[in-house]
Amino acid sequence: MNDIEQLKADYAELIIKEGLNIQKGQRLVINCPVECADFARLCTDAAYSAGCREVLVRWSDDYLTRARFLHAENDVFDHVDPWDTAFLDGVSEEGAAWLAVHAENPANLNGVDPDRINRYQIARGKATEKFRQREMTNYFPWCVCSVPTGAWAAAVFPDMEKEDAILKLWEEILKACLVDGGNAVENWHKHSDELHRHVEMLNEYNFRYLHYKNAAGTDLMVELPEGHFWAGGNENTQGGVQFSANIPTEEVFTLPKRDSVNGKIVASKPLVHNGNIISNFYFIVKDGRIIEAHAEEGDEILKAAISVDEGASYFGEVALVPYDSPISESGILFLNTLFDENASCHFAFGEAYPCLKGTDGKSEEELKAMGVNFSMTHVDFMIGTRDLSITGIRHDGTEVPVFVNGNFAF
Amino acid sequence: MNDIEQLKADYAELIIKEGLNIQKGQRLVINCPVECADFARLCTDAAYSAGCREVLVRWSDDYLTRARFLHAENDVFDHVDPWDTAFLDGVSEEGAAWLAVHAENPANLNGVDPDRINRYQIARGKATEKFRQREMTNYFPWCVCSVPTGAWAAAVFPDMEKEDAILKLWEEILKACLVDGGNAVENWHKHSDELHRHVEMLNEYNFRYLHYKNAAGTDLMVELPEGHFWAGGNENTQGGVQFSANIPTEEVFTLPKRDSVNGKIVASKPLVHNGNIISNFYFIVKDGRIIEAHAEEGDEILKAAISVDEGASYFGEVALVPYDSPISESGILFLNTLFDENASCHFAFGEAYPCLKGTDGKSEEELKAMGVNFSMTHVDFMIGTRDLSITGIRHDGTEVPVFVNGNFAF
Numbered sequence: 001m002n003d004i005e006q007l008k009a010d011y012a013e014l015i016i017k018e019g020l021n022i023q024k025g026q027r028l029v030i031n032c033p034v035e036c037a038d039f040a041r042l043c044t045d046a047a048y049s050a051g052c053r054e055v056l057v058r059w060s061d062d063y064l065t066r067a068r069f070l071h072a073e074n075d076v077f078d079h080v081d082p083w084d085t086a087f088l089d090g091v092s093e094e095g096a097a098w099l100a101v102h103a104e105n106p107a108n109l110n111g112v113d114p115d116r117i118n119r120y121q122i123a124r125g126k127a128t129e130k131f132r133q134r135e136m137t138n139y140f141p142w143c144v145c146s147v148p149t150g151a152w153a154a155a156v157f158p159d160m161e162k163e164d165a166i167l168k169l170w171e172e173i174l175k176a177c178l179v180d181g182g183n184a185v186e187n188w189h190k191h192s193d194e195l196h197r198h199v200e201m202l203n204e205y206n207f208r209y210l211h212y213k214n215a216a217g218t219d220l221m222v223e224l225p226e227g228h229f230w231a232g233g234n235e236n237t238q239g240g241v242q243f244s245a246n247i248p249t250e251e252v253f254t255l256p257k258r259d260s261v262n263g264k265i266v267a268s269k270p271l272v273h274n275g276n277i278i279s280n281f282y283f284i285v286k287d288g289r290i291i292e293a294h295a296e297e298g299d300e301i302l303k304a305a306i307s308v309d310e311g312a313s314y315f316g317e318v319a320l321v322p323y324d325s326p327i328s329e330s331g332i333l334f335l336n337t338l339f340d341e342n343a344s345c346h347f348a349f350g351e352a353y354p355c356l357k358g359t360d361g362k363s364e365e366e367l368k369a370m371g372v373n374f375s376m377t378h379v380d381f382m383i384g385t386r387d388l389s390i391t392g393i394r395h396d397g398t399e400v401p402v403f404v405n406g407n408f409a410f
Numbered sequence: 411m412n413d414i415e416q417l418k419a420d421y422a423e424l425i426i427k428e429g430l431n432i433q434k435g436q437r438l439v440i441n442c443p444v445e446c447a448d449f450a451r452l453c454t455d456a457a458y459s460a461g462c463r464e465v466l467v468r469w470s471d472d473y474l475t476r477a478r479f480l481h482a483e484n485d486v487f488d489h490v491d492p493w494d495t496a497f498l499d500g501v502s503e504e505g506a507a508w509l510a511v512h513a514e515n516p517a518n519l520n521g522v523d524p525d526r527i528n529r530y531q532i533a534r535g536k537a538t539e540k541f542r543q544r545e546m547t548n549y550f551p552w553c554v555c556s557v558p559t560g561a562w563a564a565a566v567f568p569d570m571e572k573e574d575a576i577l578k579l580w581e582e583i584l585k586a587c588l589v590d591g592g593n594a595v596e597n598w599h600k601h602s603d604e605l606h607r608h609v610e611m612l613n614e615y616n617f618r619y620l621h622y623k624n625a626a627g628t629d630l631m632v633e634l635p636e637g638h639f640w641a642g643g644n645e646n647t648q649g650g651v652q653f654s655a656n657i658p659t660e661e662v663f664t665l666p667k668r669d670s671v672n673g674k675i676v677a678s679k680p681l682v683h684n685g686n687i688i689s690n691f692y693f694i695v696k697d698g699r700i701i702e703a704h705a706e707e708g709d710e711i712l713k714a715a716i717s718v719d720e721g722a723s724y725f726g727e728v729a730l731v732p733y734d735s736p737i738s739e740s741g742i743l744f745l746n747t748l749f750d751e752n753a754s755c756h757f758a759f760g761e762a763y764p765c766l767k768g769t770d771g772k773s774e775e776e777l778k779a780m781g782v783n784f785s786m787t788h789v790d791f792m793i794g795t796r797d798l799s800i801t802g803i804r805h806d807g808t809e810v811p812v813f814v815n816g817n818f819a820f
Binding site for chain 1: 435445450451458464465467473477478482492494497500
């Protein structure tokens with residue numbers, strides 16, 4: 001095995017051990033593009049070595065996805081086959097580990113009828129409700145990672161030959177994931193510990209508001225619900241098994257209070273969503289709800305995204321990432337949310353991660369009253385800039401600088 | 411598109427139009443190795459052009475299949491997930507077209523515990539009963555085709571470089587399927603008509619027995635049930651849509667009378683079954699049942715194959731293929747039943763194709779009494795040789811040479 005091949009195997013092992021922490025006797029579901037079959041095989045080997053009961057792979061293919069959206073009969077986008085739901089319900093109920101190898105042509109669905117995309121997202125959202133609820137509450141360990149495809153690498157490095165672009169993207173991914181040929185698992189632990197230090201400080205401050213401001217036009221007041229807590233790095237499943245939902249990750253995050261976000265928020269990077277690129281966009285938010293959205297590119301896709309259900313126009317995540325984070329410093333626009341969100345402060349519209357104490361046994365209505373947003377969607381979008389300032393306001397009114405010039409003030 | 415790429419697209423179109431005869435509004439399921447994704451994409455394009463409602467792809471991968479058999483927990487081989495059965499039951503019930511792109515490393519499961527393979531085949535057999543019954547009775551159109559994988563091509567042409575072997579195998583496949591750069595669909599129709607001429611003659615003779623004999627030791631008397639008919643080339647679904655279950659195909663076939671096959675039958679080519687190569691084998695058959703089986707290579711796999719259920723040790727198909735058929739004349743051992751069976755007279759042990767008049771509304775017991783064999787398996791094995799003679803014996807005792815020196819006598 002040459003160097004890069006060994007590093008890929010190290011990455012797969014990191015994902016299986018730290019990302020999912022596969023337990024003996026547990027099944028693993030890998031979601032992976034057919035183009036990345038080699039990587040699915042590496043993950044499979046690592047999983048069986050860790051005592052995995054059985055590996056199931058759900059393959060995808062950009063070409064077939066696009067062909068379906070372009071050419072299938074119009075009403076297929078209103079349905080999900082019952083066996084697909086049965087699969088998701090079944091594997092999530094048993095607590096199988098869930099790996100998503102996210103790698104797609106960022107513009108794969110460019111030119112597709114947005115109504116088809118939207119209807120299918122709604123149909124899938126309804127059909128996958130149980131599964132998503134279990135995922136958002138860490139009922140099972142899940143991990144999102146990425147490996148290059150030809151089309152994705154070409155979009156990131158348009159001036160390179162295909163093979164060079166793929167290799168370059170591999171190198172950047174491995175670097176971002178701290179897979180350096182040493183002990184990737186050890187590196188990851190150290191990194192996770194660093195994130196936990198920020199988590200602890202933020203939890204100690206227990207801010208009531210965060211006030212975002214920059215020269216691009218962002219001026220947003222975000223209330224954090226009573227009882228919120230920050231998270232980041234390794235997390236725990238409901239059963240107490242430590243895992244890491246994103247590899248790489250640079251963020252610490254919590255949820256905003258559903259109906260108390262106000263002002264204007266301007267995106268700082270393009271957002272790849274539903275196979276389309278949305279760029280140069282902003283939201284006006286009033287009492288938590290996005291009341292105005294505008295994008296120079298992908299406006300129709302953006303407006304559809306915040307309209308799939310009521311909760312899609314409310315926020316579900318507040319995440320802090322230093323402007324000087326290693327991924328950000330690469331200067332690369334990855335056109336892949338896993339990387340771009342970890343290079344930038346971001347929010348998500350849609351479903352909230354329930355980073356809130358005292359939620360046990362509460363109904364959806366009760367949780368909503370506590371400030372938790374519910375939706376079938378959860379879309380991160382990047383807002384970090386070099387001049388971003390975030391001021392924390394405590395319950396006693398004290399103001400504390402949280403971000404100054406795009407980076408943590410503490 | 412260069413020549414070979416155009417021919418591949420022609421092959422895909424042939425499969426969609428003649429193999430499956432996709433109807434407007436019908437769904438298509440493609441079963442395909444991830445390594446052959448390009449071909450699945452060609453078939454998908456052809457299907458949507460033909461008005462297909464939606465294409466679903468079930469991907470497979472030799473590496474993952476082998477890893478599972480080697481490393482998964484022991485009891486997974488006794489189970490099939492309920493959503494897998496629901497999928498097969500669902501798509502078959504709606505009459506979706508079914509394409510199997512059969513391409514595997516012939517020795518993919520070499521060294522795997524045969525007990526695991528056997529238990530899994532039994533579990534799958536039970537879980538797919540409804541689906542298989544619908545397939546065997548042409549409730550939906552189905553087609554088996556093949557395209558090269560690297561491992562398969564290397565097994566067929568062990569002395570060639572991988573890329574050369576793949577190209578050579580492509581050329582042989584395209585030739586066997588009459589895809590010559592002219593009108594592949596037209597060629598196929600003509601070929602199917604030729605097969606129908608043999609079908610008509612055999613049906614007219616309405617033989618009671620076929621007596622097989624050659625120097626290799628074959629001496630087998632096969633009774634054909636009353637009301638049997640021969641088939642070959644294009645067939646019809648229950649709904650009356652013409653399709654072709656194998657591309658290529660050179661065979662005409664019917665079913666033997668379940669309990670009236672007697673003698674010895676010697677295989678003339680290796681059989682690839684459950685990822686293992688079985689070679690130099692023979693069966694002793696008494697009153698329809700295989701009472702002795704022996705293989706120089708793969709003996710354990712062979713014995714397991716005829717033991718998955720009671721019907722596995724009875725025959726379910728009698729097929730005639732001239733020794734001078736084009737595929738046979740290539741002189742290539744394909745190590746893939748789709749090709750090898752179409753280069754050689756063959757039988758199958760296991761489930762019978764119900765090539766029998768008056769079966770409508772009959773119970774399994776009644777059909778068994780008529781001579782139909784039932785099993786969860788159906789495995790073709792090759793017995794044609796250059797010196798094979800087959801004598802037909804009519805109900806009045808008249809003898810008619812059917813095969814002389816390996817070829818049709820008429």
